Amino acid sequence: MIVKEKVINKVLSDKNLSLKVIVDKLSQVTENSGILLYTSFLEGLGNKNSDIDIYVFLEDNQNFNNQGMRRYGDCLGVEVVRVGDIELDIEYWSINVIEDLIERLTITNGLACSYEELKLLLRIYHGFFTNQNKVSERLLYLIKTSHFLELITNRISLEARSYCDDSLKMFEVGEYILALDCARRALWECASLLNAKNGKPNLKSKWISKIYINNGGYGDQELLERYMNLQIYSTVNKQNLKSVLQNMLSLIQDMLNSTVF
Numbered sequence: 001m002i003v004k005e006k007v008i009n010k011v012l013s014d015k016n017l018s019l020k021v022i023v024d025k026l027s028q029v030t031e032n033s034g035i036l037l038y039t040s041f042l043e044g045l046g047n048k049n050s051d052i053d054i055y056v057f058l059e060d061n062q063n064f065n066n067q068g069m070r071r072y073g074d075c076l077g078v079e080v081v082r083v084g085d086i087e088l089d090i091e092y093w094s095i096n097v098i099e100d101l102i103e104r105l106t107i108t109n110g111l112a113c114s115y116e117e118l119k120l121l122l123r124i125y126h127g128f129f130t131n132q133n134k135v136s137e138r139l140l141y142l143i144k145t146s147h148f149l150e151l152i153t154n155r156i157s158l159e160a161r162s163y164c165d166d167s168l169k170m171f172e173v174g175e176y177i178l179a180l181d182c183a184r185r186a187l188w189e190c191a192s193l194l195n196a197k198n199g200k201p202n203l204k205s206k207w208i209s210k211i212y213i214n215n216g217g218y219g220d221q222e223l224l225e226r227y228m229n230l231q232i233y234s235t236v237n238k239q240n241l242k243s244v245l246q247n248m249l250s251l252i253q254d255m256l257n258s259t260v261f
Contacts (some may be wrong), residue, residue: 007040008128011041012052021083023130025081028092031060033131034131036056036128038054045083045210054088056093057094058093059095066092073093077091081170093121095135098120102121109151110150160190163183164253167186183252187251187255188209191212193256194212194258197218209231223251227251
């Protein structure tokens with residue numbers, strides 16, 4: 001937690017932001033609310049354009065007023081606050097929604113939730129709570145005791161195998177462009193699966209290859225080089241499309257096999 005706090009303080013300082021000023025801007029926070037800050041820097045990622053995401057988890061949303069707020073899914077509302085020259089999106093959530101989400105995830109062995117829902121849980125897993133109370137402690141306890149990493153890994157594995165199956169079926173009937181699209185997605189999911197298997201889960205496609213490559217393919221240099229050559233630097237044209245696809249499908253299978261440990 002100390003490391004996370006240092007990262008958050010550094011990011012806030014670089015953006016000339018103050019945690020106290022941000023909290024004071026929130027319209028519907030009580031002493032029982034859990035306030036979570038997330039930035040990609042907490043995962044060793046990020047750049048100068050990376051945002052700070054703020055989540056407020058409420059113990060009781062009975063009197064919550066979301067008038068004028070944007071809404072999506074089970075989110076209670078998204079409040080936009082301005083601090084200096086920076087606009088911040090504040091998402092409000094009921095702790096009951098998170099509890100139900102983790103319960104569904106557990107009952108179905110990681111298969112029931114959408115990627116958007118899983119990303120929210122990952123924000124709690126990677127993020128930093130600015131305060132300690134029964135809401136923040138409850139959420140951290142749920143993440144810790146739910147075997148969250150195993151469940152999310154199961155879900156990523158399902159996605160990877162599904163895209164692989166789709167690519168194979170398209171390849172068999174000569175739909176090579178469709179097969180290529182599915183194969184590229186499958187490779188992304190395979191890299192994501194290896195990341196999760198090695199304790200670095202992240203579902204945002206822009207980071208998946210970076211995490212996998214920065215971690216040296218987790219010791220399998222041959223798979224890493226094949227991934228780099230086919231997913232990153234591959235040149236595909238009409239003449240070599242079929243052979244590239246065959247190599248990609250072979251790599252996908254080998255990456256999937258490497259995760260069975």
